[in-house]
Amino acid sequence: MTEVREKSPLTVVGIGADGWSGLSAQAREAVLRADVVVGAPRQLAYLPAGVKAEPWPSPLLPALDDFLAGRSGVCVLASGDPLLSGIGTTLIQRGHDVEVLPALSSVTLARARLGWSAEETEVVTVVGRAIGRVNRALAPGRKILVLGANAEDLLDLLKARRYEKSRVTALSDLGGPEERIGPGTLTVFAIDADGPALPLTGLPDDAFEHDGQLTKRDLRASALARLAPSPGELLWDVGAGAGSVGIEWSRVHPLNRAIALERSPERVARITRNAHALGVPELDVVIGAAPDALEGLTRPHAIFIGGGLTVPGVLDACLATGARIVAHGVTLESEQALARAYTEHGGELIRVGVEQAAPLGGFTGWTPARAVTQWSMP
Numbered sequence: 315m316t317e318v319r320e321k322s323p324l325t326v327v328g329i330g331a332d333g334w335s336g337l338s339a340q341a342r343e344a345v346l347r348a349d350v351v352v353g354a355p356r357q358l359a360y361l362p363a364g365v366k367a368e369p370w371p372s373p374l375l376p377a378l379d380d381f382l383a384g385r386s387g388v389c390v391l392a393s394g395d396p397l398l399s400g401i402g403t404t405l406i407q408r409g410h411d412v413e414v415l416p417a418l419s420s421v422t423l424a425r426a427r428l429g430w431s432a433e434e435t436e437v438v439t440v441v442g443r444a445i446g447r448v449n450r451a452l453a454p455g456r457k458i459l460v461l462g463a464n465a466e467d468l469l470d471l472l473k474a475r476r477y478e479k480s481r482v483t484a485l486s487d488l489g490g491p492e493e494r495i496g497p498g499t500l501t502v503f504a505i506d507a508d509g510p511a512l513p514l515t516g517l518p519d520d521a522f523e524h525d526g527q528l529t530k531r532d533l534r535a536s537a538l539a540r541l542a543p544s545p546g547e548l549l550w551d552v553g554a555g556a557g558s559v560g561i562e563w564s565r566v567h568p569l570n571r572a573i574a575l576e577r578s579p580e581r582v583a584r585i586t587r588n589a590h591a592l593g594v595p596e597l598d599v600v601i602g603a604a605p606d607a608l609e610g611l612t613r614p615h616a617i618f619i620g621g622g623l624t625v626p627g628v629l630d631a632c633l634a635t636g637a638r639i640v641a642h643g644v645t646l647e648s649e650q651a652l653a654r655a656y657t658e659h660g661g662e663l664i665r666v667g668v669e670q671a672a673p674l675g676g677f678t679g680w681t682p683a684r685a686v687t688q689w690s691m692p
């Protein structure tokens with residue numbers, strides 16, 4: 315059973331654009347009984363006279379823990395739902411014991427204005443993050459709420475993905491006296507998406523910018539099936555080439571993380587572009603050569619080895635992590651390494667040859683791709 319948070323020395327009260335008048339009796343009491351109330355000056359301005367208020371230090375994050383150290387009876391103001399891209403999340407992540415009293419979030423209010431249900435709406439926050447995250451959510455007919463974006467960047471992004479026909483609504487200062495349709499101080503963008511479909515995984519090869527060093531779709535699908543991503547897991551994509559495996563892994567779920575290791579600077583730049591265009595700009599792209607560059611990386615749940623298999627120490631370094639492994643080889647040397655791994659460690663060894671129908675004279679014939687040997691270890 316999950317432990318439910320109860321009363322704690324630190325209370326986080328969500329406050330909406332309707333200010334003090336919108337707070338529940340419980341939230342008002344938390345504010346009034348606090349020794350000190352901290353928040354952004356805009357939020358503190360809502361408080362009645364007599365409340366001891368202190369603005370956050372600026373910049374906040376580096377000073378946050380010291381600011382709170384040793385204090386008790388602190389009430390923190392947050393906007394709307396403190397656990398939606400808010401200070402509540404930050405405090406919990408930093409180990410503070412908090413009691414959260416939420417107000418209606420901008421997301422809830424935006425959905426109410428639009429008549430969009432929670433179930434059908436995808437929320438993408440780009441607060442302190444790259445706008446490229448929106449790309450992952452784009453699909454025909456999808457309803458998307460974007461937090462923290464600016465209008466120009468968002469419209470440029472939709473155009474670049476051929477989603478310019480989407481209906482975009484800006485909802486500003488939701489819940490307050492200044493609420494309106496159109497850009498404002500605090501704006502949520504609602505996208506009724508209209509553009510070309512792109513699957514989350516099994517992407518066509520031409521969805522990636524590449525120089526030929528790409529794990530092609532059928533082999534990529536086979537590798538991902540065995541890498542078996544679960545939400546929140548971390549992948550190392552070793553010898554990442556164009557980044558396709560790490561990118562698809564990351565697209566499976568917004569909590570998935572991947573580190574793409576690639577020794578070629580030109581390809582590193584390409585992986586970064588692909589990650590942005592395909593909606594996973596947080597892909598961690600590391601330049602360097604395995605095995606040395608693997609040292610110190612966060613321990614992964616799964617590893618794909620698309621390059622560097624014959625370099626001494628690479629396979630051993632990957633095996634030492636205890637992660638699930640999928641490795642591809644196309645040369646006799648890499649095949650030998652995979653056969654050895656299979657003999658020593660078991661797992662599954664397969665050889666995949668893909669042939670595609672293509673014009674042949676006036677007829678149609680099979681065009682074979684180079685066969686790939688795949689070793690996987692669950």
Ligand SMILES: C[S@@+](CC[C@H](N)C(=O)[O-])C[C@H]1O[C@@H](n2cnc3c(N)ncnc32)[C@H](O)[C@@H]1O
Pocket residue numbers: 527528529530552553554555556557558559575576577578581602603604605620621622623625
């Ligand atoms: C066949 S490509 C991988 C394709 C990739 N899975 C994709 O779909 O885009 C192999 C890559 O491994 C890189 N590579 C080879 N040895 C490496 C090593 N020891 N460390 C890092 N990268 C390496 C090469 O530069 C090349 O880009």
